[in-house]
Amino acid sequence: MGETIKTIFHLSDIHIGESGVSLGDFREVIEAIEKRTPHMTSPLILITGDLTGEGLREEYEAFAEVLEGIDTPMVIIPGNHDERNYGAAHFEEIFGERFKTYEDDSIALYAADSAEPDNDAGHVGRTKYNEIHDFLGAAKEKVRIFALHHHLVPVPNTGREHNVVEDAGAVLGLLDRVQCSIVLNGHRHVPWMWNLNDMVLYTTGTLLSRRIRGATTQVYSLIELSKSDVTFTLVEKSGSASLFSRSDLRPDVLG
Numbered sequence: 001m002g003e004t005i006k007t008i009f010h011l012s013d014i015h016i017g018e019s020g021v022s023l024g025d026f027r028e029v030i031e032a033i034e035k036r037t038p039h040m041t042s043p044l045i046l047i048t049g050d051l052t053g054e055g056l057r058e059e060y061e062a063f064a065e066v067l068e069g070i071d072t073p074m075v076i077i078p079g080n081h082d083e084r085n086y087g088a089a090h091f092e093e094i095f096g097e098r099f100k101t102y103e104d105d106s107i108a109l110y111a112a113d114s115a116e117p118d119n120d121a122g123h124v125g126r127t128k129y130n131e132i133h134d135f136l137g138a139a140k141e142k143v144r145i146f147a148l149h150h151h152l153v154p155v156p157n158t159g160r161e162h163n164v165v166e167d168a169g170a171v172l173g174l175l176d177r178v179q180c181s182i183v184l185n186g187h188r189h190v191p192w193m194w195n196l197n198d199m200v201l202y203t204t205g206t207l208l209s210r211r212i213r214g215a216t217t218q219v220y221s222l223i224e225l226s227k228s229d230v231t232f233t234l235v236e237k238s239g240s241a242s243l244f245s246r247s248d249l250r251p252d253v254l255g
């Protein structure tokens, strides 16, 4: 692996409020991450939705309270559970825009809300395509990353397919045209990586939900980027870590 230029702590599917999910466990994970970040290169915390179980006000407030005082930059977008009971209103009030961008010297990240009120299906939407194209297309010398809650390509070992993004073909075509390097998402609760053309598609696991599938466990992903490759390490809430996968990054973006 080349020299690390960016470290992303990728959390997803925390489901605060869901039966068996402990707010104390979430606090411990966040505190452990905050202790690690001073030793990491350019750290960022990315949370790809399903912060809550049912999109309720008290679930959002409990989640936000854990993040108070965290100095590491954060990008947070909602998932389908967060938009139940019109939770999008609480999300916007507490965490701001549902579509976000983040950019520094190393990466350009477009984070999209793929959820809709009271609908578990994933959807990005044509009205956002130009914005995504212009933002990622302008960051030619950086690692271009697209984040969302739902998956664009089915994930193995998760059962039958229900919620792949409805406009996945159009979104994948768009991302390929702007030479996106990495797509990051959650939703399926099972870690997986695909290579598609020159893109890396990565699904992280659930951080705390008990609704894990098969032999997987609760994890977040530590993502280390160099100019030429990316490494995904799974970290359990106990702190124990294991290398999951790595991939080269498309050279035409980074040359």
Ligand SMILES: [Fe+2]
Binding pocket: 013, 050, 079, 080, 081, 149, 186, 187, 188
């Ligand atoms: Fe989800």
